[in-house]
Amino acid sequence: MDSIDLRVVLSARGLRRDFGGFVAVNDVDLDVHHARIHALIGPNGAGKTTVFNLLTKFLEPTSGRIELLGHDITRMPPAAVARMGLARSFQISAIFPHLTVLDNVRVALQRPGGLSTQFWRPLSALDRLTPRADELLDAVGLTDVRNKLAVDLSYGRKRVLEIATTLALDPKVLLLDEPMAGMGHEDVGTISDLIRSVARGRAVLMVEHNLSVVADLSDWITVMQRGKVLATGDYPTVAADERVKVAYMGMEEG
Structure with a gap:
């Protein structure tokens, strides 16, 4: 070992x-x-x-x-x-229901990406986070729903998305x-x-x-x-x- x-x-x-x-x-x-x-x-x-x-x-x-x-x-x-x-997920899903699956992960990536306090920047500032977000979505099996609203996911896939957003914090x-x-x-x-x-x-x-x-x-x-x-x-x-x-x-x- x-x-x-x-x-x-x-x-x-x-x-x-x-x-x-x-x-x-x-x-x-x-x-x-x-x-x-x-x-x-x-x-x-x-x-x-x-x-x-x-x-x-x-x-x-x-x-x-x-x-x-x-x-x-x-x-x-x-x-x-x-x-x-140290990162934690909760019993109750903590995702943004009216953002897409991709945008949920991109938002979560803002902190490690150095954008977490730059709230005045346009949404396009998140574009550079898309490759890493797609890697995470692929890793958890959500690539096929990346452009779906989170609210439209099944309960199980919402929990998968929550874990993906938690993993975004590395x-x-x-x-x-x-x-x-x-x-x-x-x-x-x-x-x-x-x-x-x-x-x-x-x-x-x-x-x-x-x-x-x-x-x-x-x-x-x-x-x-x-x-x-x-x-x-x-x-x-x-x-x-x-x-x-x-x-x-x-x-x-x-």
Whole structure:
């Protein structure tokens, strides 16, 4: 195995978040590796989304430390963390519905293209971004709909477009929040193939409820329950863990 594959690119130590008297995340340790797909799973209310919000700096931790690419980002603002290479997609699609597929990606390319603050420039200023946009559309299989309005895409292809716009930021670490939510079987296969392809060159951390997807895609899994890490390992390891079975089946151990 190439040593680069073992490099930790995002880590958390002792991560905690309190909301008044409620501890939503309690002493969470997490290591996400380059070119690996890491799933964060657990029952509803386990604290998975709060961990995502802490890692992306939408929330400040009560205590603990977060590192990205070897740099302490614990108290950094979200925009600065994003510029360092951490990108996130959400459960709800975040595309511009009344722009074309191509223009959605060209808009997303403005930041790495150096045009993000040049709002006074004409739309033609985006033309130089078209070749890179077309590369991204080809990579995710959307070339055939490049001139369609995003609103006219199927639900699954809207999610593919969202991932394409996230990839336009050239992230080193990609966080996916329930990428398969609401999808039919065919779309799940498409997105799974895309995530697998994307992870060849970057770390992927995803929250996902579909355990068959988790089993198929994940190199490593962190299971959470009631704000704490319950188990870690590959899928066979965590699937065989009695504590995980109890957490998912809602039974008490005898």
